[in-house]
Amino acid sequence: MFFIIKMKRIYIAFAILILVGMIYMSKVETIPVTAIELKEPTYTIVIDAGHGEPDGGAVSKDGIREATLNLEVAQELAKEMDALGYNIIMTRHDENNIADENQQDSVRKMKVSDISNRVKIVNSSDADLCISIHMNKFASERYYGWQTFYNKNSEYNKILAEEIQAGITNNIDRKNDRVALNIKDIKLTDESKIPTTIVECGFLSNPEDLRLLQTEEYRAKLVSGIIEGVENYYSKIYGEE
Numbered sequence: 050m051f052f053i054i055k056m057k058r059i060y061i062a063f064a065i066l067i068l069v070g071m072i073y074m075s076k077v078e079t080i081p082v083t084a085i086e087l088k089e090p091t092y093t094i095v096i097d098a099g100h101g102e103p104d105g106g107a108v109s110k111d112g113i114r115e116a117t118l119n120l121e122v123a124q125e126l127a128k129e130m131d132a133l134g135y136n137i138i139m140t141r142h143d144e145n146n147i148a149d150e151n152q153q154d155s156v157r158k159m160k161v162s163d164i165s166n167r168v169k170i171v172n173s174s175d176a177d178l179c180i181s182i183h184m185n186k187f188a189s190e191r192y193y194g195w196q197t198f199y200n201k202n203s204e205y206n207k208i209l210a211e212e213i214q215a216g217i218t219n220n221i222d223r224k225n226d227r228v229a230l231n232i233k234d235i236k237l238t239d240e241s242k243i244p245t246t247i248v249e250c251g252f253l254s255n256p257e258d259l260r261l262l263q264t265e266e267y268r269a270k271l272v273s274g275i276i277e278g279v280e281n282y283y284s285k286i287y288g289e290e
């Protein structure tokens with residue numbers, strides 16, 4: 050009898066555990082992700098240079114700041130795409146973050162306001178897609194190369210990220226077996242209502258990446274690769290030449 054009661058208690062405890070687990074999982078699963086509806090192309094593109102002072106993003110051993118390199122790549126990309134006839138919207142135009150003036154007194158508040166302003170720009174832009182430029186960093190120096198990221202809530206995100214990954218690989222003569230990766234819990238890619246990808250251009254923790262990313266020549270190849278990816282995305286999605 051005692052044994053049976055004890056067993057029952059264990060079963061009940063187990064059942065409660067499963068129930069709590071299921072409720073928790075269902076909450077995790079119901080984090081709102083924005084579905085994307087495709088419309089007629091406007092040939093407008095949002096280019097987002099990640100971070101912005103005083104948020105420098107990743108910083109290399111010798112003090113090279115991600116925010117600076119992001120802006121350089123973003124501006125060079127904007128210039129080339131503008132020359133090709135695209136309308137470009139930049140989320141930031143200088144070294145500073147874009148948080149509201151009254152949110153600058155703490156780093157946390159600044160970052161929250163900064164990223165929500167970026168999402169606002171993207172979602173009120175009427176653009177066809179958004180490219181967010183970032184630089185990676187890792188504890189080991191070994192890892193190098195570019196990689197794109199997307200939220201799998203839409204197939205368009207995936208196609209855009211895959212095309213840009215392939216475009217860069219096609220334009221830079223260095224080995225890179227990375228594939229576009231699905232990520233979540235990143236506000237920009239979670240909440241963007243247009244196809245969006247994050248392009249991590251390279252690792253500031255890798256000496257060769259760091260050297261190359263500071264040369265205009267290498268960045269030009271990166272930019273050509275991103276553009277090739279964007280153009281292949283357009284022809285895949287809208288069936289154009």
Ligand SMILES: [Zn+2]
Pocket residue numbers: 099100106107115183184
């Ligand atoms: Zn970053």
